[in-house]
Every structure is written in structure tokens, then in C-alpha cells.
Amino acid sequence: MSIARAGAAGEAGNRWAALAALYLAMFMSILDISVVNLALPAIRADLGANDTELEWVLVIYVLAFAAGLLPFGRFGDVLGRGRLFCWGVAGFTLSSLACGLAPDIPTLIASRGVQGLSAAMMVPQVLAIVHVIFSEEEKGRAIGLFGSVSALGAVAGPLVGGVLVSADLFGLGWRPIFLINLPIGLVSVLGALRYLPVLKGDTRQAPDWVGTFLFALAVLALVFPLVEGRQFGWPLWCFVLIGLSAGLAVVFHGLQKRNVRRGRTQLLPVTLTRDPVFVAGVLFIAVFFSAMAGLFFMMAIFLQSGLGLTPLTAGLTLAPHPIGVILASTLSGRFGTRRLAERIVLSTFLVLGALVAVWLLISSGWAPWALLLPLLCLGLGVGTGIPALFQLVLSRVAGVDAGAGSGVLQAFQQIGMAFGIAVQGQIFFQVLGNGAGEAAYRQAAQATLVYPAGVLAGLFALAVVRWAWPSIWHG
Known part of the structure; x- marks a missing residue:
């Protein structure tokens, strides 16, 4: 991946400003994982969610995030990491708005899925960009801050969630836990657009679309019956899906080995x-x-x-x-x-x-x-x-x-x-x-x-x- 620096984009002050934009988005994504836990009872009371639907509010985010991390990490090499980061933050911010305005539980679950995919789009780019834009002397300090930001997001989650739900701002109940992402995401995108150097992708690499599909399908086939099984009384199709997940994982691994032999990109x-x-x-x-x-x-x-x-x-x-x-x-x-x-x-x-x-x-x-x-x-x-x-x-x-x-x-x-x-x-x-x-x-x-x-x-x-x-x- 090559870098084209525009104007002052290569100056030290701008690199640290770019880092702030990157880590602000990381903080937002980590905060969103833990902040939702404290709002679950309020969500159930407001939207009439059952136990399984409450699980899906959390699981769909993690599931989409997990399924997207591998492919989006590779897509950043092809399309440009800065570009993919901005797309991810924008998607996360807009899906947060959809979560905050969700009129029912299916809409909330679907919006959380988009949040997870958007997080998977932006998160793999962060450390890769840090690795590229900082010198060896500065890189240790920049990466060291990564752990502090992650921990701060984990600490803030339960506290922010508790404060926002208890405060019931403007009578919105649990919804501000998602709406708070709007200003954070906006500042992160604007900062990235202003201070990130242009990071060109390597168009010689072709994304592994088949591998992406197989990996996502294997994860879904494993987790879906685990979440829904109790509600349906554990019918045969639940166990068939779990077995299918193992089979898909074997096929995925075989595909990666074939990609090696043919000189193609591996997920x-x-x-x-x-x-x-x-x-x-x-x-x-x-x-x-x-x-x-x-x-x-x-x-x-x-x-x-x-x-x-x-x-x-x-x-x-x-x-x-x-x-x-x-x-x-x-x-x-x-x-x-x-x-x-x-x-x-x-x-x-x-x-x-x-x-x-x-x-x-x-x-x-x-x-x-x-x-x-x-x-x-x-x-x-x-x-x-x-x-x-x-x-x-x-x-x-x-x-x-x-x-x-x-x-x-x-x-x-x-x-x-x-x-x-x-x-x-x-x-x-x-x-x-x-x-x-x-x-x-x-x-x-x-x-x-x-x-x-x-x-x-x-x-x-x-x-x-x-x-x-x-x-x-x-x-």
C-alpha cells in the first residue's frame, strides 16, 4: 500500500490529529458493545421484546462484526484503508441513528447488524493506518495509546449506559445510548477527512468473495441455532445447522489452500x-x-x-x-x-x-x-x-x-x-x-x-x- 501525502498531512501535528480521529471511532465502537447491556431491561419494557430478541440485540452486532473482520481487513488493502475507515465510521453513525429511532425490536436488531458490519469495516484499518503513517520512533507511543483507549471505552460503557438510561433525557428512555454516537462519529469522520494522508489501495489484489461468503455462512450456521434453539424446542434443523457450520469451515479452509496454490489472496x-x-x-x-x-x-x-x-x-x-x-x-x-x-x-x-x-x-x-x-x-x-x-x-x-x-x-x-x-x-x-x-x-x-x-x-x-x-x- 502506498501513501500520497497532501500538503501538511505528513506533519507530526497532523499525524497525531489523525490518530485522534482514528481512536475516537475505536472508542465509539467499544463503548457501543458494553453500553447496551445496561439498557436491555428498558428496551424489553419499551419495545415488548422477548428473551430471545434481547439476546439478538447483542448477538447480531457481535456476529456481524466477527463475520466482517477478515474480509474487510483484506478489502482495505484493495480499496484503500483511509477510504474504508471513513465508510465504516459513516455507516456506524447512520446505523446508530437508526437504532435510536427504531420503532420496534426487528428494526433495532437489523440496525444493530448494520452497526456490526460498519464496525468490522473501520476497526481493522485503525492499527494498519497507524503502522503506515508513524515513524518507528513514534509508533510505540501511538500503539500504546490504543490499549488505553480500548480500556477507557470498556470503563465508560457501563457508566454511560447507566447514566443515560436513568436520566431519561427528553423522555427518550434508552435511545440516547445510540444517539450519543452521532456527534462522536461526525467528529471522527471530519477529522479523518481533514488529517489522514491519502492511502492508496493495491488494486492488484482481488477480494476473495467466495471465501467471504463461506466464512460468514459458517459463523451464522453456528450461532443462529444456539440463539433460537430454545424458543423452537431444539428441532432437528438446529443440529443440522451446527453440523453444516463445521462442514462449511472445512470447505473454507480447503478454499484457502487452493488460493495458495493459485497465488490468490487468502482471507x-x-x-x-x-x-x-x-x-x-x-x-x-x-x-x-x-x-x-x-x-x-x-x-x-x-x-x-x-x-x-x-x-x-x-x-x-x-x-x-x-x-x-x-x-x-x-x-x-x-x-x-x-x-x-x-x-x-x-x-x-x-x-x-x-x-x-x-x-x-x-x-x-x-x-x-x-x-x-x-x-x-x-x-x-x-x-x-x-x-x-x-x-x-x-x-x-x-x-x-x-x-x-x-x-x-x-x-x-x-x-x-x-x-x-x-x-x-x-x-x-x-x-x-x-x-x-x-x-x-x-x-x-x-x-x-x-x-x-x-x-x-x-x-x-x-x-x-x-x-x-x-x-x-x-x-
């Missing part, structure tokens, strides 16, 4: 699929995020509908988690690439212990304030492990495949999140049934927590094995 570089450390790391991250995403979907409903907390109070109750993530990420960043295995072991141990503590407190009938310390420990565990996991996985990726490797990592992270929300949503609403009292919600929350706790117990055991006998991961 998923085959060399990465042959690296046991990369594959194991990506699967580890996907499973880890399946535990975390579903947990906070459940907790948002439990705290408000089960314990009667206001959205603001629920947001404050959940806030120690992202605060812990920021603290641990900042501290663990000082280790660089050192002691990755030990940090992953410590992370899974802390998260497992925190989940057990949350389960015990909920089952014992403790007040919500008692959850603050375990949730802080949960955040410390996540903040310790995620940077180490990402570094471990990306250390296996050659420079020429860095963009693709990052796209694969983020895609499977989102697939894990969609899977976790679907599975834990199934458990929670199945156990809850028609129950309406606090006892029923506590029982449903206890049952749901078995999944993330079981997942983390398994991941902790794998991390210990990886630390004690690292050679077995290398075959």
Missing part, C-alpha cells in the same frame, strides 16, 4: 493454521471471551430485573471490572513479552477465583455491594491475561501476515463472544422460566455461572500445562 493465511501455538492461542482466546461476554449479559439483567437496581446503580456495580482491566493492563504492559505463560496462568487463576466468589455471594443472598471486590479481581485477571495472550498469538505471525493474523484473532474473539452470549442466555432464561422474584433470578444466575466457571477451570488447567511443559504446544 486466512494457511501458514497460520499449521502453527499449533497460533491455533491453540486463538481457540484459547475465543473460549475465554465466550465466558466473559455471556457473563456480563447475564449480570446486567440479573442486577436490574432480579435485584431491582437502577441502570446507574447496576453500572456502578459492574464498574470495578473494567477499572481492574485498566490497572492490570497498565502494570502488565511493563513486562513486554516476558513471562507470558506465567501471566496467563495467573490470569486464569484470578478469574476463576473471582467467578467462584461471585457464585457464592449470589447463592448466599448477599447485597450487590458485596460483588465489587470479586468484580475488581475479575478485571485484574482479565487485564493480566489478555495482553499476554494477544502477544503470544501475534508473536507467531510473520510481518507479511500481521494484518491477517490480527484479523483472525479479532474475528475468533468476536465469535467466542457471540457463542458465549448465546449459550449463557440459553441457560439463564431456561432456568428462570416464568419466575419473577429475586429467588428465581438468583437461581438462574447461579446456574449460568457454572458455564464461565467451568470454562475457566479448563483454561487454568491448560495454562498450567503450557507453563510446565511448553514443548507440547509445539508438537
